[in-house]
Amino acid sequence: MNVYIFPDLGYHKFIPGMEGRSMATNKRVFTLRLSDEVFDKIGFLATKEHRSMTNYIEYVLMQHLEQIEEEHGEIETGQTE
Template identity: 40%
Template sequence: MATDKRAFTMRMQEENFQKIKYIAEHNKRSIAMQIEFLIESCISDFEKQNGHIPLQPSATDNQ
């Protein structure tokens, strides 16, 4: 299954992991999708307060 999502390793405290896992299960999401949802919510809140975040093309965009 091809995806355009960037993979990376994330480390977090065990307590935070267990709580995210609980929330993800409650929302019927995978842990990864719950974390992605939370990140998107944080970005949206930031942009509402501070304006749009301009993106610059990365080196991998042309591959």
């Protein structure tokens, strides 16, 4: 069962149908340290958009990368899709 709990924000979300499913395997996992204030603000914004915090952070970063690449061209990472 996937449940996201943010007690300070009163946010509890169960994702039905996700039992026994694994997440996408092509995504890297890493630790992100945030201040309590930033964590709470991201949680608030994610909740408003009905997203998990992880999904919201990924969405915001993808939007930012698209904006940067529109202005400055594609970012070359040496990785192929």
